[in-house]
């Protein structure tokens with residue numbers, strides 16, 4: 271892939287994988303094992319949600335798989351590239367060219383229009399914009415009439431859809447979304463989740479999302495459950511009710527934040 275996508279027919283079935291990764295923070299009495307030999311395969315063209323009690327290691331897993339944080343042991347791959355062991359320069363390039371990010375805070379540039387925000391990473395990277403792809407993305411976010419608006423002129427849900435479009439614009443190998451609906455009311459959250467799901471179903475994207483919300487998780491094809499830094503369960507074809515039941519099984523305060 272010279273332009274970061276789309277994945278060709280020979281692309282591996284796994285968009286990203288972690289192979290027995292461990293990560294601890296602090297030392298001595300303050301040492302916390304955030305991830306304990308976690309192995310995960312994220313299938314290409316699938317929408318995966320990661321759930322678990324507060325402090326179970328969800329964000330750490332996401333950050334380690336996206337090359338935002340290092341692991342103590344184990345290996346991480348994005349497509350056929352081993353992330354663990356890349357130097358800073360290659361890591362930056364990998365994140366820029368092959369990974370999309372959506373965070374709880376929308377992180378849009380307030381002085382730029384929606385369209386300028388969407389194309390900003392490509393402009394910074396000096397990459398040509400694939401107009402046909404961009405058109406598809408814009409139609410899917412349903413904001414064609416508002417492309418000239420600045421973030422302050424858009425609702426929270428619309429801003430997050432712009433942030434999703436920005437992540438999709440470069441056709442990344444995988445999109446990591448960390449609590450993408452955490453700042454949204456349920457209706458705006460549903461818009462964003464529908465968009466993420468459509469990007470998977472209709473555009474073949476791969477999305478992995480950390481969430482506390484069983485309804486959000488129900489949009490995914492598969493839910494992975496973490497507890498105490500370990501992968502303890504998974505649920506294909508989730509419903510909000512089934513996810514809620516499973517989360518209750520952890521029997522911990524603050525499980526549903």
Ligand SMILES: Nc1ncnc2c1ncn2[C@@H]1O[C@H](COP(=O)(O)OP(=O)(O)OP(=O)(O)O)[C@@H](O)[C@H]1O
Pocket residue numbers: 295296302303304322323324325326327328329330331
């Ligand atoms: N930078 C850090 N320094 C020290 N400890 C950390 C750091 N980041 C995470 N931890 C600890 O590692 C464990 C896992 O944290 P992590 O943020 O991955 O959990 P989480 O499941 O995403 O939690 P939450 O749902 O509350 O966001 C926690 O015990 C946390 O306190």
